[in-house]
Each structure stands twice: as structure tokens, then as C-alpha cells.
Amino acid sequence: MENSTKVENKKVLIKLEKVGKIYKTGQIVYEALHDIDLEVTEGELVVILGPSGSGKSTLLNVIGGLDNATSGKIYFGDDEITAFNDTRLGKFRARDVGIIFQFYNLVPSLTAYENVDLMRDLGIDIIDPTEALGLVGLADKSTNFPSQMSGGQQQRVAIARAIAKKPRLLLCDEPTGALDTNTGREVLKLLQDQSRIDKRTVVMVTHNALFAEIADKVIMVKNGTIDEIVINDNPKDAFDLEW
Numbered sequence: 001m002e003n004s005t006k007v008e009n010k011k012v013l014i015k016l017e018k019v020g021k022i023y024k025t026g027q028i029v030y031e032a033l034h035d036i037d038l039e040v041t042e043g044e045l046v047v048i049l050g051p052s053g054s055g056k057s058t059l060l061n062v063i064g065g066l067d068n069a070t071s072g073k074i075y076f077g078d079d080e081i082t083a084f085n086d087t088r089l090g091k092f093r094a095r096d097v098g099i100i101f102q103f104y105n106l107v108p109s110l111t112a113y114e115n116v117d118l119m120r121d122l123g124i125d126i127i128d129p130t131e132a133l134g135l136v137g138l139a140d141k142s143t144n145f146p147s148q149m150s151g152g153q154q155q156r157v158a159i160a161r162a163i164a165k166k167p168r169l170l171l172c173d174e175p176t177g178a179l180d181t182n183t184g185r186e187v188l189k190l191l192q193d194q195s196r197i198d199k200r201t202v203v204m205v206t207h208n209a210l211f212a213e214i215a216d217k218v219i220m221v222k223n224g225t226i227d228e229i230v231i232n233d234n235p236k237d238a239f240d241l242e243w
């Protein structure tokens with residue numbers, strides 16, 4: 001009984017209906033996504049798995065409004081983002097979506113503090129950068145430049161930057177791809193806490209099938225389509241992940 005109540009209370013944050021993406025390069029047409037139907041509920045940790053070239057990043061990018069779908073509809077809450085004009089789409093990305101990439105994407109000439117504060121310069125409302133760096137355990141590194149930090153620390157700065165604006169949606173593309181096992185586990189734990197503690201919706205792309213164990217929902221992508229969706233009733237804590 002408890003379970004069914006839990007399900008009923010969950011609100012759908014992201015909904016995709018028959019989403020397609022076609023890339024055209026000169027004469028070559030490539031269908032990267034075909035008829036994707038998908039729902040992600042609020043606060044859920046979703047892991048997208050699939051082989052290289054299967055369309056994982058493309059799927060993440062169209063969900064976050066970084067790239068336009070060619071067909072179908074994408075909803076964020078009550079809004080249809082596929083109907084947004086460029087200004088509205090820009091606002092959606094700036095306000096509601098935090099993005100974390102494999103290679104951190106920090107500005108080399110700026111300190112950790114300034115890399116987070118950069119969001120404010122872009123007109124985005126954020127919490128104090130010192131507080132954001134504290135949340136990822138880097139309060140003592142705020143004056144370090146990226147070159148003066150380890151890969152894991154740089155990725156944590158990128159996470160601090162993404163969460164400083166308190167986005168409803170956190171998108172991560174291979175966030176541990178450049179990290180060793182222990183550092184990767186710490187980053188995964190941080191991302192999992194974003195969903196568990198802060199009730200933020202987290203969608204993570206990875207080719208590491210082990211990460212499926214920490215997800216509430218696992219989406220298997222194959223040749224631009226969804227091959228399988230698995231619901232995990234008891235996801236593992238990221239700290240208990242062995243790889």
C-alpha cells in the first residue's frame with residue numbers, strides 16, 4: 001500500500017512523446033533518435049546506458065534544450081519546451097537546467113570561486129559561490145585555478161557551478177569518465193545526494209553499466225531507440241558501488 005501511495009505522489013517533470021532527432025551533414029542524413037517516449041518524475045535519479053553512438057548524449061541534449069528535437073514533443077512540468085522560441089529556451093536552460101560534462105568545462109583563467117560566480121555574470125540567480133563550493137567539499141580551494149586542482153576537484157567545481165543556481169534538473173554526460181574509481185565514486189555520491197537529499201531530478205549518461213545499480217530508473221538506449229526501461233526499487237548507495 002505504501003508503495004502505491006509513493007507512486008501516486010510522484011510528479012512527472014519531463015515527458016517525451018515520439019521524439020526524433022535527425023542530423024544532416026551535407027548530403028548525409030542520420031537519424032540519431034527515433035520515436036522516443038519517456039517520463040522522468042521529480043527527484044528521480046535516471047541513468048541512461050547504451051553503446052557508443054547509440055544516441056545517449058543526443059537524448060540528454062534535447063531534454064535540456066541544448067539541441068532541438070526534429071520531431072515529437074518534450075514537456076518540462078506543464079511547459080512544452082519544443083514549442084519555446086529561442087529566448088524562452090535560453091531562459092529555461094539558464095534557470096532550470098544544470099549541466100555537468102565529462103571534461104569539466106571550467107574557465108582556466110578563473111579561480112574555483114570565479115568559475116561558480118560566472119553564473120551571476122550571465123544574469124543567473126545563484127547561491128553564494130563559497131557556499132556552493134562548501135557543498136561539494138571544496139571550501140578551502142576557492143582561490144585555486146583549475147590547473148591547481150585534481151580532476152575530481154575540478155569536476156566538483158563544475159558540480160558546484162551547476163547546483164549553485166538550484167536547478168530543478170541536473171544533466172550529467174559521463175561525469176566520472178575522466179576520474180579514477182574512488183574519485184568517481186565520490187562524484188557519483190554527490191550527484192546521488194542531489195536527488196536523494198535535495199530532491200533534484202538528475203539524469204546521467206554513462207557507458208558504465210554498473211552505475212545502473214544506483215539509479216531509480218535505468219534507460220537502455222540502442223540505435224536511437226529505447227531498448228528497455230528498468231525501475232530499481234532499492235538503488236544502491238553510490239559509496240557501495242564496486243568497480
Ligand SMILES: Nc1ncnc2c1ncn2[C@@H]1O[C@H](COP(=O)(O)OP(=O)(O)OP(=O)(O)O)[C@@H](O)[C@H]1O
Pocket residue numbers: 023024025030032050051052053054055056057058059207
Ligand atoms: N552534430 C552531429 N552531426 C551529425 N551526426 C551527429 C552529430 N552528433 C551526433 N551525431 C551522430 O548521432 C549518433 C548519436 O550520437 P551521440 O553523441 O548521441 O552518441 P552517444 O550514445 O552519446 O555516444 P558516446 O557514448 O560515444 O558518447 C552518432 O552516430 C553520431 O555520429
Ligand SMILES: [Mg+2]
Pocket residue numbers: 056057058173
Ligand atoms: Mg555521448
